[in-house]
Amino acid sequence: MRYIDPHVHMISRTTDDYERMAIAGCVAITEPAFWAGYDRASAQGFYDYFRLLTAVEPLRAARYGIRHFTWLCINPKEADDPGFAREVIDLIPGFLDGKNVLGIGEVGLNKNTRNELTILEEQLELAARLDQLVLVHTPHLEDKLKGTRLILDAITNQGRLDPGRVLIDHVEEHTVEMVLDRGFWAGMTLYPDTKCTPQRAADIVEMYGNERIWINSAGDWGPSDPLAVPRARLEMERRGHPRESVEKISYGNPVTFLSQSPKFDLT
Amino acid sequence: MSETKISCRLSRKEVIDTYFLEHRAKLLDIAAFLDRVDRAAASATDVDDFRLVAYSRALAVLGSPGPGRVRRMQEILSDATTVIPESAAGLKGAFGAPPEPES
Numbered sequence: 520m521r522y523i524d525p526h527v528h529m530i531s532r533t534t535d536d537y538e539r540m541a542i543a544g545c546v547a548i549t550e551p552a553f554w555a556g557y558d559r560a561s562a563q564g565f566y567d568y569f570r571l572l573t574a575v576e577p578l579r580a581a582r583y584g585i586r587h588f589t590w591l592c593i594n595p596k597e598a599d600d601p602g603f604a605r606e607v608i609d610l611i612p613g614f615l616d617g618k619n620v621l622g623i624g625e626v627g628l629n630k631n632t633r634n635e636l637t638i639l640e641e642q643l644e645l646a647a648r649l650d651q652l653v654l655v656h657t658p659h660l661e662d663k664l665k666g667t668r669l670i671l672d673a674i675t676n677q678g679r680l681d682p683g684r685v686l687i688d689h690v691e692e693h694t695v696e697m698v699l700d701r702g703f704w705a706g707m708t709l710y711p712d713t714k715c716t717p718q719r720a721a722d723i724v725e726m727y728g729n730e731r732i733w734i735n736s737a738g739d740w741g742p743s744d745p746l747a748v749p750r751a752r753l754e755m756e757r758r759g760h761p762r763e764s765v766e767k768i769s770y771g772n773p774v775t776f777l778s779q780s781p782k783f784d785l786t
Numbered sequence: 787m788s789e790t791k792i793s794c795r796l797s798r799k800e801v802i803d804t805y806f807l808e809h810r811a812k813l814l815d816i817a818a819f820l821d822r823v824d825r826a827a828a829s830a831t832d833v834d835d836f837r838l839v840a841y842s843r844a845l846a847v848l849g850s851p852g853p854g855r856v857r858r859m860q861e862i863l864s865d866a867t868t869v870i871p872e873s874a875a876g877l878k879g880a881f882g883a884p885p886e887p888e889s
Contacts, residue, residue: 599874630874631865660880664864693860713880718805719856725793726853757804759795 520766523547523773524748526625526654526688526706526735529576529587530568531555536738536745541583543749546770547785549588549777550576551625551654554596556740562606565593569610573617586785588777590624590654591615598638599630608641615649621780622646624654625688628666631658640673647679652780654706657689659713667694671701684779688735689714695727704776708737709747717751721758729764733772816845840883 521544529537529550540548550572552565559565572589580587591614593607614620623646628635646653655674658666670687674680682702690698690705691714698705707723708714715723720734736747744750748769755765777783794801823838844859865884871877 630871630877632871632874632877634873636870658880660882661863661865661884662880664861665867669870691860692857693864722794722856725795 520544521546522748522752522769524736525549525733525773526551526708526737527745528553528739530571531740532738532745534579537580537583537585540745541585543746545585547586547588548580549590549621551590552592552594553625554594558597562610565607566610569614573614573619577619588619588621588783590622591620592623592626592642593638594625595627595629595635595656599632599634601634601637604638608645611645618782621777621783622652622654625656626653627656627670628658631662631666631669636669636673640677643674643677643680647677653680653685655685655687657687657694663691664693667697671697686776691715692723695723699727699731705732707732707734709734709751710737711742717754720751721754724768729767732768734768836886837881837883
């Protein structure tokens with residue numbers, strides 16, 4: 520059965536992972552710009568990173584029949600220096616016309632600081648002005664609940680972003696309800712130790728339904744599993760979730776959300 | 787029996803048959819972790835480690851009526867403050883439980 524992994528950092532993964540994902544049924548991925556495990560020394564480092572995301576990774580994915588899409592931004596962890604962050608933000612419009620660029624992401628918060636919030640607001644403004652989809656990172660662990668509230672308020676206060684065009688990622692049991700209730704899309708990240716397991720993701724689907732929600736691996740340079748999406752599908756199947764529901768979570772919903780960008784085309 | 791809304795497609799017996807052994811092992815892992823902490827030498831400063839304090843509070847939720855245990859645990863393990871620091875300078879990464887405010 521085909522699936523989409525709508526949040527995976529393939530620059531940190533080997534080509535073997537593309538092959539394994541293709542064998543497991545992956546037909547497309549989307550790769551948000553993120554913290555690479557170290558702070559980049561200059562905005563030029565982001566320029567090179569954006570070239571990698573828009574020119575190199577699509578070719579690597581295509582060798583295995585996987586369509587590669589991406590999102591651009593300065594991530595929250597490197598956004599705490601507003602001057603530096605604005606240098607990176609100035610680079611983004613020059614890449615947005617790239618044929619695999621779907622929008623702005625993964626913006627958000629890390630330690631819930633005023634500086635991070637300021638840069639988030641400026642990137643939300645950029646997305647609104649250029650009519651871009653937005654993919655949002657919510658903070659880790661003890662910072663998630665507070666950060667998610669701040670993020671939802673920032674988007675609402677921005678006033679011109681349709682919640683139906685914004686995906687709030689890394690939701691868990693204590694944040695999913697507020698995200699869905701306010702009209703946003705929700706992403707569940709299947710990531711060991713710090714986010715959801717496949718079992719808890721299936722629980723959340725059972726409790727909150729399968730509308731406006733997707734699953735992703737967020738596979739990256741840390742301990743993570745690029746096959747997490749098919750593992751969650753297996754968990755749903757063994758619980759007796761209908762095949763249509765499993766497909767909706769892992770393929771149909773990503774297609775519905777991402778198709779709001781005219782560049783998202785799987786044909 | 788609780789009046790919990792039925793949302794799991796498996797029967798209660800099927801859930802137990804499917805997951806009991808796995809979660810028995812996880813339960814023993816928790817006990818082993820706590821025993822390991824007890825067997826380890828403690829310094830004066832880590833007796834009341836904020837992470838263990840939060841862990842103990844979260845563990846109490848396990849024995850409480852459900853559903854919603856996970857959400858309640860997540861809330862116990864979350865930062866409940868509303869103060870927004872100016873910058874991340876000097877702040878460390880996430881610990882998994884909210885550090886106690888400095889007095």
